[in-house]
Amino acid sequence: MKIPREVLVRKRLHMENEENLSDDNDNWLHEEWMTCPACHQPLFRIDQSPLDGDYHFYCDRCPVRLDVSVYEPKYDQIQQALPHCPEYEEKNAALIEVMEAHLKPCQCGGRFRHDAPRRCFSCFTPVIVDDPAYIDLYPDEDIFERALDAERQKKLERWRAQFFPDLEDKWKGPSETEQ
């Protein structure tokens, strides 16, 4: 699969911000176990991989996450409607803003935002508040495992259904965005 240019550029930006890349190579996505400050639930944080071309949006009221793939027709449509802008970062910010405006609200009534705080899955307390874009929070590492025993697989699927649903119909209709 061809990696879109934006993703490669984002990768480069990540790299440039990386001070101790060589010292830190084993953990270049900054994987780290954390604890919810409110309920002490263990949580697993990891930077979004630069090879992952999806845009991750989080509800601004609950821990639900929604991904937008760069292969979605709607993504293309939004990107092509943007005014021309030579600077990658500026263009990316504009793109994110338009995508946010076109996403349907979360079931809880919150809005999906690229930089919404990352929340605990048990008590919904915001855990990563400063600069949370391109960081993801999980209850554990199981989503990255290739094979899980039946019980963990079931738990992962329950978590997915609740907090990381694969929504077919995530975009607002044309009339809903004209506000």
Ligand SMILES: [Zn+2]
């Ligand atoms: Zn908590």
Ligand SMILES: [Zn+2]
């Ligand atoms: Zn929500």
